[in-house]
């Protein structure tokens with residue numbers, strides 16, 4: 001019998017969406033949260049053993065968004081406010097991805113896995129034209145192509161790890177700030193452990 005040893009050197013958490021309406025999955029989760037946060041969290045946590053096998057070169061790249069600059073980290077994961085705002089929920093989700101990337105570094109960097117969040121820039125994709133039709137029309141021809149949006153993902157996957165900063169947020173092949181001046185978002189990252197506790201409880205793990 002042949003035994004095959006599987007390892008994963010690079011996991012890219014790219015799946016994501018901005019759903020403007022409050023839609024609930026069959027499991028009862030708000031849809032943006034389910035895909036952007038629960039998906040990212042579950043994929044990463046469940047693939048850790050395979051990533052560890054590719055250490056010290058293993059890495060997790062999470063495609064967040066510059067949209068997160070407007071949102072602090074909140075423990076209101078599924079937007080309990082009666083007046084649902086998909087753009088706000090998307091920004092909150094993308095902020096969680098950045099804070100998770102920091103926390104994962106703290107928890108797992110010693111296992112030889114690097115964690116990086118990034119912003120692809122604004123690219124003309126099916127997701128953008130569906131979720132933000134006015135934005136997409138107004139900037140038609142001026143947005144990035146999908147290939148341009150993917151550039152930093154590929155760069156992060158191929159850089160020698162010693163040139164990268166685990167836990168950081170990248171934009172256009174360079175480390176970028178996680179917080180804008182006067183946005184008052186930086187203190188909110190202290191909530192990440194409580195967010196993770198919530199995720200684990202929702203996932204019953």
Ligand SMILES: NC(=O)c1ccc[n+]([C@@H]2O[C@H](COP(=O)([O-])OP(=O)(O)OC[C@H]3O[C@@H](n4cnc5c(N)ncnc54)[C@H](OP(=O)(O)O)[C@@H]3O)[C@@H](O)[C@H]2O)c1
Nearest residue numbers: 014015016017035063064065120121122123125126127128
């Ligand atoms: N485009 C931009 O300007 C921009 C800016 C900032 C950040 N981003 C981020 O970039 C990533 C890619 O977005 P995009 O613009 O390329 O959008 P896209 O064209 O809509 O692609 C989204 C991807 O997510 C997957 N996906 C969506 N809902 C899913 C679900 N319920 N289950 C499994 N997979 C699901 C899609 O899979 P299917 O193809 O199978 O549907 C698709 O591969 C996202 O995380 C997005 O937030 C994009």
